[in-house]
């Protein structure tokens with residue numbers, strides 16, 4: 476609580492957001508290298524008109540995997556060059572690279588420990604994880620068909636710089652698929668950033684209700700994972716971070732002080 480109060484005046488500075496993301500995700504990957512924890516998003520319960528997900532083996536984190544699956548279903552990945560920015564522990568990259576058969580899939584993340592963990596856990600053809608920043612993507616201009624971004628850009632120092640980089644690396648007619656949350660008071664800022672990105676808005680959906688449904692459906696599994704993986708003294712703090720039922724994040728979605736959106740954007744030729 477004291478630390479939160481001391482840090483709160485800095486939380487909107489770009490340098491603080493970058494540092495906060497780097498420290499948080501380096502620590503998580505370094506200190507909790509659990510091999511059955513592959514995702515760090517809040518999850519998605521599909522709409523009735525989205526085909527139910529049939530997988531040969533039931534995933535350990537079904538709802539976070541579905542967040543990736545239904546986002547990626549918005550365009551074809553087959554035979555394409557895919558870049559994911561903010562790939563975390565790599566579970567989403569692994570699912571999309573094996574299920575949708577892209578020619579290549581690169582997961583980029585700021586946290587070196589997350590990249591090392593993902594490279595260790597997910598050794599499949601055409602998939603690699605590299606360290607780098609969303610605000611300075613280490614790939615050539617016009618080299619990527621689809622950029623995927625799952626629950627990551629709220630943490631960036633400059634979303635505008637990130638969107639410039641997305642536009643630069645995308646090939647003409649390439650797609651940018653993104654899901655993330657914002658406080659209600661920050662939604663207009665995000666919408667303006669996307670509008671001014673030079674990319675065409677193809678779809679914009681408020682998926683808050685489907686994230687709430689996922690959080691509620693996954694709660695027992697999530698609480699159990701926290702009890703197994705997290706030292707007792709950190710469990711309460713971690714439960715907040717993980718967005719369990721009753722956490723601030725969950726309450727904010729319920730009372731509409733935060734929203735969760737899905738976007739499909741295109742770089743026109």
Ligand SMILES: C[S@@+](CC[C@H](N)C(=O)[O-])C[C@H]1O[C@@H](n2cnc3c(N)ncnc32)[C@H](O)[C@@H]1O
Pocket residue numbers: 496497500501513514515516560561562563564565566567583584585586589607608609610624625626627630631632
């Ligand atoms: C909430 S986690 C989501 C991870 C993954 N997308 C998933 O759904 O499991 C956010 C991720 O974004 C990464 N990240 C934060 N800032 C970044 C930046 N500037 N450049 C690249 N990755 C960043 C973090 O290291 C972290 O792995």
